[in-house]
Amino acid sequence: MIGSYSLNFGLFFSFFIIFFSINNLKNAENLDKKIISFTFLQFFFVIISFVGLIVSFINSDFSNETVFNHSHTTKPLFYKISGTWGNHEGSLLLWLLVLTLFVFIFLLKSDRQPKNYRIFTLLFQQIIIIGFFVFLIKTSSPFNFIFPVPEEGLGLNPILQDPALAIHPPILYLGYVGSSIIFSSALAAMVSSYVSKEWAKHIKQWVLVSWIFLTLGILLGSVWAYYELGWGGFWFWDPVENVSLMPWFALTTLLHCILVLEKKGILTSWAMVLSIATFALSMSGTFLVRSGILNSVHTFANDPERGLFILIFLFSLIFLSIFIFFFFHKDKEKTENNFFWLSKETSILVNNWFMMYFLSVVLIGTIYPIFLEVLTSNKISVGPPFYNKLILPLLIPFLFAMAIGPKLKWIKSDFQDKLNMLLLLIISFLISALIIKEFDISFLVNTILVSSAFFLFFVTLREFFIKKLKNLSQNVAHFGFSLLILSILLNNIFSTEVITNLKIGETFKSDKFSINFANIVQENGKNFKSIIGKFKVEHEDGSIDALRPELRIYNQPNIVTSEADIKTNFFTDKFITMNYVQNQEYFNIRYQVKPLMIWIWISVLLLSFGGLMSMFKKRYEI
Amino acid sequence: MRLLHIFFIIVLIFNFNLIKADEIETENKIAKNLRCLICQGQSVYDSDSEFALSLKLVISNKISEGMTEEQIYSFLKKKYGEWILYDPVLNKNTYFLWLMPLLIFLVGGAIIIKKFYIRK
Structure with missing residues (x-):
């Protein structure tokens, strides 16, 4: 009740803000304090409505349609709360909440920037906010009534009842919505002719914020996929994963491009295009996932109103930004570029070039099947082999460039310490050749790929010792990236897996280990019953792991989920799941040994930590 | 002679295992x-x-x-349609899919070189 009223209030405030802003634009010297209060009030009303929804979820108020559809009285409190954003309506409300919060923070934090630039940013941001308000109120209100009030709700999908997934959407949204600030501010900078080194410096903070949250959000999603989906993978090039990766590529590109802009005042048009693209990708990503277009084109037709609104809103924003880009943006760059082949500028351009390529692979791979089906009604799948074939070969030069690039100087540079670099290259190659050969997987590509990853690894590692804290953040991030690629590659190459059917008491034997299915026990959780299998895995060296995978039978909705048990240490993860085999006393057991899993997570944390350090860095020092 | 026999059998079993392992590997890969x-x-x-x-x-x-x-892929493709293959085959429907990213890569490189490195 309160929630839906305060949403309408919030919308009214948008118009207030726009009205006052336009007034303020014309005649005042400074930004009107009133505007800041209004943005705060707007945020305040959205938060009331959001809290209202959370309270309905906590109290299991089933007169609310959203609560009825997605909650249940026996659900643990934590998941009642996280259920608030575990559905279409609530997640849109969360988007709106973050939007209004960010615009308020933006106004507070930008007091050293020119007034008109701030106001224009606010105006563009309000256009987005109004779009979301209308979308929310018109097509997906979280506050619809049901009468008569149902006794019990329908419950939340059990695979979403998980700690990582409970905080995954908010973190990801912080990243997505941060990109809306970048978008509005880029448009504002063009309109008020403020595209400059100062702008780059100012917006870099927001780029970093969005980038960090987006990175962490993707991390949480893939950690969840790893232990919850039961097949031991963490990335499947699924369309839903891809849509979060695309803005990440765009943001990473922008992050590097902004550095050049900040230092040299060039690449302005490119930075504008990237800012717009990042936001367009983020928004279409959220909408595509939420509206279900991606899994199949047909879900689109189920809810034409929502889909149509999305399309119209997205296209009008893109149209607006193209219009502003062509009519307001003047490329003030000196046409003469004063840098040489071997320079930091070149290396950043190379980064941008490859990033755009990776982005285009993912983009085309994700949306092409949709277009093909609409146009020719041919259904094709684009899966991991496609991405591996197109991305992996080009990862090699990319990694080399990433190792060498940061060592170069602006404008013109010579290769310094060639000898050491060459040495590291040889070492990397030898190590990789040894590893690959030892395990008898003789792929030339693998060796070269792993060597390039090792090369970057060693170069960045060495930087820690010779540069002495200078430009530490960049090095931490690059080191994290090298660790990520290295762990993923080695993990891919050396994962082993056994799938077998076992009865209680049986033992599976292979030459490396034996798996003994000791017994099963039953336990009761708050809203599920669980069947826990007790397994003993004995290894060659005599060490024994006790693993307890679980089958959970949730009461509402009535779904069986399989919970993996994972033993993690620094070198390998041991991963086991069990599943029913229909109408038999056998259980299907899947046991995997996955090397270096933990380093994949750690490296992504390092990557985002590098970003965080860069945010708090006092001055620019590449 | 008997030793040779045993030796042969061992080799046979060993090879059989290898072949079997190979088969399982291909099966998993498919x-x-x-x-x-x-x-x-x-x-x-x-x-x-x-x-x-x-x-x-x-x-x-x-x-x-x-x-x-390859034969298994084409057999399954006939039976279930292209939707089942994660690795889309290159044909007139998918030229765009496979070649467009590469084209973008080349054009991107060309733009960078033209804009920044060729002196007017």
């Missing part, structure tokens, strides 16, 4: 490249659904019948 049609975004290899299980059987039968990987 299953990883197929979409489980009734699941949400899982490969046949990763899924435990009945469809996936029966498809795994089909694959291993076809391998022991002596079909190559």
